[in-house]
Amino acid sequence: SLTSMSARLRLHNKVAIITGAASGIGLETSLQFAAEGARVVLSDVNEEAVHKAAELVLKNFPTSEAFGIKADVSKETDIAGVVEAAVVKFGRLDVMFNNAGIMHPADDDAVNTEEKIWDLTQAINVKGVWYGCKHAVIAMRNNKPEPEKGLGIGGSVINVASFVCKVGAATPQLAYTASKGAVLAMTRELAMVHAREGIRFNSLCPGPIKTPLLMDFLNTPEKLNRRLVHCPMGRFGEAVEQAKSVVFLASDDSSYVNGTDFMVDGGLIACY
Numbered sequence: 001s002l003t004s005m006s007a008r009l010r011l012h013n014k015v016a017i018i019t020g021a022a023s024g025i026g027l028e029t030s031l032q033f034a035a036e037g038a039r040v041v042l043s044d045v046n047e048e049a050v051h052k053a054a055e056l057v058l059k060n061f062p063t064s065e066a067f068g069i070k071a072d073v074s075k076e077t078d079i080a081g082v083v084e085a086a087v088v089k090f091g092r093l094d095v096m097f098n099n100a101g102i103m104h105p106a107d108d109d110a111v112n113t114e115e116k117i118w119d120l121t122q123a124i125n126v127k128g129v130w131y132g133c134k135h136a137v138i139a140m141r142n143n144k145p146e147p148e149k150g151l152g153i154g155g156s157v158i159n160v161a162s163f164v165c166k167v168g169a170a171t172p173q174l175a176y177t178a179s180k181g182a183v184l185a186m187t188r189e190l191a192m193v194h195a196r197e198g199i200r201f202n203s204l205c206p207g208p209i210k211t212p213l214l215m216d217f218l219n220t221p222e223k224l225n226r227r228l229v230h231c232p233m234g235r236f237g238e239a240v241e242q243a244k245s246v247v248f249l250a251s252d253d254s255s256y257v258n259g260t261d262f263m264v265d266g267g268l269i270a271c272y
């Protein structure tokens with residue numbers, strides 16, 4: 001029956017926010033979340049693109065519920081507004097995917113990285129994740145168990161770090177690498193602090209993934225090959241390969257997974 005079909009969907013009835021949802025990993029995750037029965041709030045600093053992304057979700061999954069909303073994660077009022085919009089529209093928040101991030105093409109080594117690039121990177125990649133976590137916790141504290149709807153207590157927060165938290169990048173991007181290390185450390189502490197409230201926190205650590213972010217940064221054949229040589233599978237990953245793991249971390253299938261550095265890197269950090 002339809003009821004038992006939907007009960008098998010891994011995010012049935014869950015309300016999820018995705019930041020940076022207009023492109024790459026965020027867009028693919030929005031589609032996968034809708035496919036698994038979640039009610040999806042897509043947010044992005046790119047207003048036109050985020051509305052297009054929400055339309056794509058609804059076109060692909062006509063019975064799903066989704067909407068787009070403009071938000072710059074480096075502005076706390078924007079993030080608070082996204083969480084409020086989710087709660088007003090869908091009544092609660094179960095999943096927060098803090099995915100928005102930048103890898104600035106002018107990011108470089110210690111000597112050549114400009115201070116304004118450093119500050120912009122930390123504002124989006126670090127402070128933006130903090131704001132997302134803060135407002136997710138505030139909303140998730142109101143969650144009450146509704147086992148008949150498949151809704152447990154608390155919630156799941158997934159923060160996007162990177163394989164560069166584990167191994168140094170050969171094509172320098174010092175501001176980015178530092179920012180992602182901060183995400184990893186922050187996520188571990190949040191996982192411990194909120195565990196007894198039933199709110200789980202995990203870091204997703206993608207390897208090099210074929211998205212505009214990476215392709216704009218590796219803008220010469222030399223830079224591209226310098227990174228590709230480290231991929232054990234001989235290829236970059238696809239955004240959808242991240243999205244499938246995010247579904248797992250968001251769902252109750254990962255109910256005892258907390259505080260991890262969840263590697264989805266094709267084996268990159270395991271190899272030399």
Ligand code: NAD
Nearest residue numbers: 020022023024025045072073100101162208209211213214
């Ligand atoms: P992408 O550039 O395809 O998508 C990023 C999205 O974030 C864009 O739609 C952009 O408009 C949005 N964004 C940028 N700044 C924002 C802001 N201030 N507020 C809200 N939204 C903003 O990139 P992607 O590769 O899908 O990256 C998603 C996440 O994955 C990032 O955190 C990135 O650092 C991380 N990551 C990517 C790779 C990779 O190789 N692609 C590897 C490791 C980690």
